[in-house]
Amino acid sequence: EPEVTQTPSHQVTQMGQEVILRCVPISNHLYFYWYRQILGQKVEFLVSFYNNEISEKSEIFDDQFSVERPDGSNFTLKIRSTKLEDSAMYFCASNEVSGGDDGYTFGSGTRLTVV
Amino acid sequence: RKEVEQDPGPFNVPEGATVAFNCTYSNSASQSFFWYRQDCRKEPKLLMSVYSSGNEDGRFTAQLNRASQYISLLIRDSKLSDSATYLCVVSAAGGTSYGKLTFGQGTILTVHP
Numbered sequence: 001e002p003e004v005t006q007t008p009s010h011q012v013t014q015m016g017q018e019v020i021l022r023c024v025p026i027s028n029h030l031y032f033y034w035y036r037q038i039l040g041q042k043v044e045f046l047v048s049f050y051n052n053e054i055s056e057k058s059e060i061f062d063d064q065f066s067v068e069r070p071d072g073s074n075f076t077l078k079i080r081s082t083k084l085e086d087s088a089m090y091f092c093a094s095n096e097v098s099g100g101d102d103g104y105t106f107g108s109g110t111r112l113t114v115v
Numbered sequence: 116r117k118e119v120e121q122d123p124g125p126f127n128v129p130e131g132a133t134v135a136f137n138c139t140y141s142n143s144a145s146q147s148f149f150w151y152r153q154d155c156r157k158e159p160k161l162l163m164s165v166y167s168s169g170n171e172d173g174r175f176t177a178q179l180n181r182a183s184q185y186i187s188l189l190i191r192d193s194k195l196s197d198s199a200t201y202l203c204v205v206s207a208a209g210g211t212s213y214g215k216l217t218f219g220q221g222t223i224l225t226v227h228p
Contacts (some may be wrong), residue, residue, distance in 0.1 A: 031214060033214075033215075033216075037218070041220075042161060042202075042218045042219065042220045042221065043153075043202070043216075043218040044218070045215050048214065048215055056215055089156070091158055091159070093216075095214060098215075099131065102163035103149050103151070103164060103204075104161070104214075104216065105161075106158040106159050106160070107158060108157065109158050110160050
């Protein structure tokens with residue numbers, strides 16, 4: 001079964017450092033997403049990406065965040081200057097169509113710990 | 116009012132029990148509805164989509180009431196392996212919303228022997 005791959009599985013970084021979280025979506029999918037889940041809280045939408053541009057973003061996705069699809073296969077989330085409150089699980093997801101009834105395929109996540 | 120609201124539980128049931136989870140959503144423009152399952156510190160995995168006509172997948176039955184903005188999940192003959200957090204998820208696709216998923220807090224289910 002096709003899967004969404006995320007690396008690294010765990011990243012520890014110092015406050016103020018830049019981090020890049022990487023994702024390889026399913027190859028024929030067109031819509032890409034980042035979500036995050038702070039420990040003990042609900043999964044929250046960060047950003048959606050389609051046709052090489054951001055299609056929607058949440059209030060969480062401020063100027064410290066950016067996304068990129070640099071080579072047609074990878075989909076990255078960059079946090080420029082990490083804060084303690086950025087510590088969370090970050091999930092990448094992809095879908096063939098927008099809002100389809102088949103749901104979304106999520107990657108296994110990157111656990112980001114900011115110290 | 117929360118966008119997607121669930122009873123957080125926890126629900127502790129014996130094997131073989133029937134358990135029901137409820138969920139309400141606030142955005143009447145929502146178009147797609149799902150139940151996801153999340154194991155501890157893992158990614159959400161799609162359990163089933165939910166349709167107005169109701170749908171069943173083995174021991175799992177989901178119902179949607181658009182008028183009441185209410186979604187339910189029924190699990191029959193619970194197994195130990197059903198222990199997880201069940202997430203009610205809603206999507207308001209179309210227009211400027213590119214299929215963004217809105218998650219509920221999740222309902223914790225523990226099935227014991």
